[in-house]
Amino acid sequence: MDRLVFLLGTGLARGAVLALFALSLVLVWRAARVVNFAQGAMAVTATYVAFVVTGLTGSFVMGLVAALVAGAALGWAVERGLMRRIAGRSPLAGVIVAVGLVMILQSALGILVGGRTLPVEAPFDETPISVGGVPLLSPYDLFVLVAALVVMAGLGLLFTRTPLGLQMRAAAFAPEVSRILGVRVSRLLTLGWALSSAVAALAAVLLVPTELGLTPHATDMLFVLGFTVAVVGGLDSPVGALVGGVGVGVLISLVTGYLGASVAPLAVLVLLVVVLLVRPQGLLAVGEARRA
Amino acid sequence: MSTPAAPPARRVLPGLTGARRTLLLAALVTPAVLVAVLFLDPFRSYQVALVAVYLCATAGLTLVVGLAGQVSLGHAALMAAGGYGYALTANALTEAGLEGAARVVPSVLAGALVAGALGLLLGLAGARLHGPYLAGLTLALVLALPALATTWSTVLRGDQGIQVAFDGVPEPLQGFVALEQWQAWVAVVVAAVVVTGLALLRDGRLGLRIRAVRDDAVAARLAGIPARRVMVATFTASAVGAGLGGAVLCYVTQSVAPGGYGLALSLLLLVAVVLGGLGSLRGAMVGAVLLVLVPWLAGLAADALPVPADLAQRLDGNLAVLLFGVLLVVVMVAAPGGVVGALQSRSRSRHSSRPSRAPSTPAPDPADDPAAVGPAAAEPDPAEPPAEPTYADTER
Numbered sequence: 151m152d153r154l155v156f157l158l159g160t161g162l163a164r165g166a167v168l169a170l171f172a173l174s175l176v177l178v179w180r181a182a183r184v185v186n187f188a189q190g191a192m193a194v195t196a197t198y199v200a201f202v203v204t205g206l207t208g209s210f211v212m213g214l215v216a217a218l219v220a221g222a223a224l225g226w227a228v229e230r231g232l233m234r235r236i237a238g239r240s241p242l243a244g245v246i247v248a249v250g251l252v253m254i255l256q257s258a259l260g261i262l263v264g265g266r267t268l269p270v271e272a273p274f275d276e277t278p279i280s281v282g283g284v285p286l287l288s289p290y291d292l293f294v295l296v297a298a299l300v301v302m303a304g305l306g307l308l309f310t311r312t313p314l315g316l317q318m319r320a321a322a323f324a325p326e327v328s329r330i331l332g333v334r335v336s337r338l339l340t341l342g343w344a345l346s347s348a349v350a351a352l353a354a355v356l357l358v359p360t361e362l363g364l365t366p367h368a369t370d371m372l373f374v375l376g377f378t379v380a381v382v383g384g385l386d387s388p389v390g391a392l393v394g395g396v397g398v399g400v401l402i403s404l405v406t407g408y409l410g411a412s413v414a415p416l417a418v419l420v421l422l423v424v425v426l427l428v429r430p431q432g433l434l435a436v437g438e439a440r441r442a
Numbered sequence: 443m444s445t446p447a448a449p450p451a452r453r454v455l456p457g458l459t460g461a462r463r464t465l466l467l468a469a470l471v472t473p474a475v476l477v478a479v480l481f482l483d484p485f486r487s488y489q490v491a492l493v494a495v496y497l498c499a500t501a502g503l504t505l506v507v508g509l510a511g512q513v514s515l516g517h518a519a520l521m522a523a524g525g526y527g528y529a530l531t532a533n534a535l536t537e538a539g540l541e542g543a544a545r546v547v548p549s550v551l552a553g554a555l556v557a558g559a560l561g562l563l564l565g566l567a568g569a570r571l572h573g574p575y576l577a578g579l580t581l582a583l584v585l586a587l588p589a590l591a592t593t594w595s596t597v598l599r600g601d602q603g604i605q606v607a608f609d610g611v612p613e614p615l616q617g618f619v620a621l622e623q624w625q626a627w628v629a630v631v632v633a634a635v636v637v638t639g640l641a642l643l644r645d646g647r648l649g650l651r652i653r654a655v656r657d658d659a660v661a662a663r664l665a666g667i668p669a670r671r672v673m674v675a676t677f678t679a680s681a682v683g684a685g686l687g688g689a690v691l692c693y694v695t696q697s698v699a700p701g702g703y704g705l706a707l708s709l710l711l712l713v714a715v716v717l718g719g720l721g722s723l724r725g726a727m728v729g730a731v732l733l734v735l736v737p738w739l740a741g742l743a744a745d746a747l748p749v750p751a752d753l754a755q756r757l758d759g760n761l762a763v764l765l766f767g768v769l770l771v772v773v774m775v776a777a778p779g780g781v782v783g784a785l786q787s788r789s790r791s792r793h794s795s796r797p798s799r800a801p802s803t804p805a806p807d808p809a810d811d812p813a814a815v816g817p818a819a820a821e822p823d824p825a826e827p828p829a830e831p832t833y834a835d836t837e838r
Contacts, residue, residue: 184574185574185577185578187574187577187581232771232775235775236774236775239778240511241574242507242511242513243774243778244574245513245574245577246513246712246716246770246774247770247771247774247775249515249709249712249713249770250713250766250767250768250769250770250771250774251767251771252709252767253709253713253763253764253766253767253770254764254767254768254771255767256763257760257761257763257764257767258760258764260756260759260760260763261753261756261757261760261761261764262756264752264755264756265756265760370585370705371585373581374578374581374582374585377578377581377582378578378582381575381578412588412589412592412593413589413593414589415582415585415586415588415589416586416589416590416593418582418586419582419583419586422578422579422582423567423579426567426570426571426575426579427566427567427570430570430571430575
């Protein structure tokens with residue numbers, strides 16, 4: 151029982167990170183109708199920036215801020231430099247260009263810093279706090295959970311309560327009409343990419359201390375999990391990303407705890423196959439079903 | 443450097459068309475390559491074998507990406523399936539006391555069978571999915587491969603993989619053919635079978651149907667084409683090709699392990715297909731050659747550069763991936779037709795006898811492909827750019 155509670159708590163914190171990453175995929179999907187396969191590689195690049203800045207200043211917060219800035223800058227650059235040039239082509243082109251970007255970023259990181267694993271310390275204690283004798287969450291898990299929730303709430307407010315959010319939604323859903331009404335669609339598209347990329351960078355920075363360490367491939371699995379979460383929740387649905395993230399996080403935590411870490415990727419694969427076959431538009435999507 | 447098939451740029455034997463043309467070309471080119479291998483040193487022969495192995499996979503992948511318009515990031519897993527199928531069967535046959543051709547041939551077929559079965563499953567999922575969804579699913583499959591090998595480690599032997607008994611040059615050829623040359627022969631013959639088979643498939647009824655489904659699935663269905671079954675068949679055929687490649691690779695290296703079939707290989711296969719020219723089997727050949735040549739040349743360059751040892755070590759491997767990534771992005775943004783498409787559009791602009799129907803996107807024209815057959819009149823617009831499958835916009 152204690153173990154179950156602990157696994158649920160850990161799964162919750164992990165799920166928050168997954169939800170954050172999935173949210174970043176949803177953001178860019180809603181803005182540009184592209185699944186950004188380079189999101190993980192972009193996030194790990196920003197995490198390296200955070201690692202360097204934290205190493206120089208000794209402050210985790212400075213590193214976090216640097217990662218957010220680097221992530222936003224990367225998103226801006228990728229949209230302006232690459233994705234804009236293939237806009238309006240088939241989804242195939244977007245996926246392939248993103249794959250090329252993954253290869254460029256990961257090999258460039260490999261050349262710059264080498265393939266070795268860099269140890270990353272969590273800024274807080276990682277021993278679980280016991281509540282009534284039951285180990286529940288570590289302070290770092292708690293920090294991750296709160297940070298993720300704050301960011302998600304902030305994004306929710308941005309999109310539903312501010313003029314900018316309204317314009318971004320309008321630009322995403324009806325670009326032509328928005329343009330006629332004076333919304334600067336292309337600028338908002340770039341903003342959407344930058345925002346999405348910064349959120350992904352945050353997710354990666356929060357995740358890496360709980361994993362084995364920082365390598366150019368540290369976010370490969372995060373991307374697959376985030377993608378799974380986004381598909382499970384529906385690529386169009388931020389709420390779906392939140393619910394899906396927590397669900398998948400808890401599932402992985404339970405599978406890892408009871409069946410072993412090596413089974414977790416299989417569980418994800420099975421979940422993805424089942425959801426895609428049964429309800430490809432996502433469990434919480436309200437849009438029309440995709441044909442054929 | 444010899445390639446498994448270096449077809450002439452201009453069309454030979456213009457009078458000959460149809461399946462007969464494909465078979466004749468295969469019958470001419472394959473022995474030529476086999477003879478050429480005899481003049482190569484062991485390392486070059488090994489490179490030829492590697493090109494042939496990659497060709498099996500890229501030819502299969504170009505069918506899925508170029509013709510069917512689906513992105514698969516999972517062809518490394520399909521190759522691994524072929525390799526594991528080969529290794530398990532070969533070891534079972536070894537215990538039964540068989541060796542030589544009696545062991546190799548059934549094992550290769552078993553590899554194709556296992557990969558085909560996995561491709562069938564993927565196709566069943568892929569028939570319902572488009573673009574990013576299928577790409578994500580196949581990505582999850584590739585990343586789950588080491589976990590699969592570990593979870594069933596009693597059979598698949600975890601990260602270490604399976605070792606296979608060695609099969610050398612057959613008795614009558616010993617002293618005449620070196621081991622590496624023999625292995626290259628086996629690989630080239632299998633690759634020739636795969637490419638010829640896929641060429642026949644592509645130019646036959648299935649090829650027409652695949653293109654019809656890719657361009658407009660709804661219209662294709664209204665015309666009575668079973669769209670899902672077509673997609674499943676495409677995936678299965680593609681997987682058999684990749685599986686044969688994996689089986690031959692296992693035969694050549696005498697082992698199969700999950701580490702060799704990671705995401706990196708999947709991405710490289712995709713790069714090869716895009717660089718060569720989507721949907722073109724000739725492009726798949728160009729891509730397979732590039733997959734072997736570029737890392738080798740990058741390695742030579744990294745060794746030759748006067749850089750410190752640790753930087754040279756970091757450049758090793760990464761430099762090739764960086765080059766491939768840059769090439770992939772540049773080709774996709776600037777020349778979606780790939781190498782073959784670029785060459786064709788140039789020769790087309792010189793002899794402007796054939797009006798280009800898609801001026802903005804130079805596309806590999808199946809009718810120009812030496813392996814391509816099919817009376818042009820029966821083709822539904824062969825100049826439709828394969829790099830640009832127009833979906834019925836279903837993602838909205």
